Amino acid sequence: MFPPSLRSLIEGLARLPGVGEKTATRFALFLVTAEEDYVRLLGEQIQGLSSSIRPCHRCGFLAQVRSPDEPPLCSICADNHRDRSQLCVVGRMQDLLAIERSGAFRGRYFVLSKLLSPLDGVGPADLPLEALARRVHEDGVREVILATPPTVDGEATALLLARELRPQGVRVSRIASGVPHGGDIEYADQITLGRALEGRQLIE
Amino acid sequence: MFPPSLRSLIEGLARLPGVGEKTATRFALFLVTAEEDYVRLLGEQIQGLSSSIRPCHRCGFLAQVRSPDEPPLCSICADNHRDRSQLCVVGRMQDLLAIERSGAFRGRYFVLSKLLSPLDGVGPADLPLEALARRVHEDGVREVILATPPTVDGEATALLLARELRPQGVRVSRIASGVPHGGDIEYADQITLGRALEGRQLIE
Structure with missing residues (x-):
């Protein structure tokens, strides 16, 4: 029932993590009726992602590409x-x-x-x-x-x-590794409890 | 901590219905590590939305734009x-x-x-x-x-x-308008019950 280009957009959006066809349809209907400038900019940002963001050459975290010659450096390494x-x-x-x-x-x-x-x-x-x-x-x-x-x-x-x-x-x-903060000892699994005991620290 | 172009992408994604900053960040991190062809296509589809989809000139539902001269016609009207x-x-x-x-x-x-x-x-x-x-x-x-x-x-x-x-x-x-299918009469609100009674139909 949807026009072909909307149908393929819905398929693309449904690949986002935690998004099924229903949510993807909701997103697509929102985009098709949203402010044109916003939608165009969002599309441009997604399209340009692979050229604007690269793994930091030192640590592998995300870094902004500043120029093609300069190796990308993330804000933490910088x-x-x-x-x-x-x-x-x-x-x-x-x-x-x-x-x-x-x-x-x-x-x-x-x-x-x-x-x-x-x-x-x-x-x-x-x-x-x-x-x-x-x-x-x-x-x-x-x-x-x-x-x-x-x-x-x-x-x-x-x-x-x-x-x-x-x-x-x-x-x-x-x-x-151990029982998390606020966690319940009664319901902690065996391995977690084993690790919590093994990793115990002296109270001085 | 995020590079500027990722930050603005997250802001854009957070405007999608039901999406907060946390989910938008999840989407953005997914996109930045996803297959390049898929991400580029998704961006193109969003960017081109306003030129490829228009309201049907007869009913206002979504229609694929086939040519600039042809008024858009949805699949239901067609x-x-x-x-x-x-x-x-x-x-x-x-x-x-x-x-x-x-x-x-x-x-x-x-x-x-x-x-x-x-x-x-x-x-x-x-x-x-x-x-x-x-x-x-x-x-x-x-x-x-x-x-x-x-x-x-x-x-x-x-x-x-x-x-x-x-x-x-x-x-x-x-x-x-009335009590919905599977609905509970005990918990139906007054207006709904009023309408259900008003709209009653003879069983013949």
Whole structure:
């Protein structure tokens, strides 16, 4: 019933995360009746995304492209007030954002973009191990904090990275895993409780 | 923390209905890492929306623009199997879509795009009364079904349209209002129950 170009727009919008056909239709009907300037600008922004945003050449986070000759540098790597000696390794950009929101870390990051995953055919050769080692060496990093998720893939990746980095003479730590803040001990799963006990700290 | 062009994209996406900053950020991060061809096409589709889709010149529903000289015609108005003698007047395109999904109507539509609303400054002069009268006359419509919503604005609009159309010698009807299918009589509001009783029909 919809005109062809609206139908293909709905299909495209339905690929957004968490958006089904119904929500995509709602978005499309909104766009088709919205202010023309806004819609045109939104389309331009999406279309130009791949040329305006690139992974930061140092950490892999998002960086604005300023000129084609200049390697893209994100705002975190460009910030000289941040501690170069601490490097936090995350699996995905979203995890970096969550840690930034917590305000608990003032060092710099390294985004792996993928985790070891034998089932999906991701092996050690697919991880940016060399770039990470170069980064640690060049920046004189003293501590690498492994903030990959406490899942099978995340733990395997953390173990691999620790094995690769320790010979470089750098401290390698792993973020704590345990019962989350506000969480219920009664309903915590066995593995979480096991980790919470294992990772207990002395109250001094 | 985000590069400027990503930040403005997030602002644009956050104007979509039901989308807040968090969801907009999720969409933007998805787009920035998604397949380039898909993202570029999506941007193009949004950008070209206002030139590829126009209101149907007969009913106001969405129509594909085929050439700049040809007035846009929607798939419902173009369908000769549909009954020209019944015209269903709706407030919004979304209402037309809901009636189409029900499969209960095989005539044609007229989309008002707005309802009488003294509070928002929408008076009779703002409604497409002339276009509607022309449509009724030209198509030889025998019944106009008023499917504006059973709200204050929708009822006022229906009354106005009935008053305008009846002198043209056309039957004017109003969709029934009552307790919805599967609804609970105990929890139905007074006005709905009043309408359900008023609109009762003999069981023969």
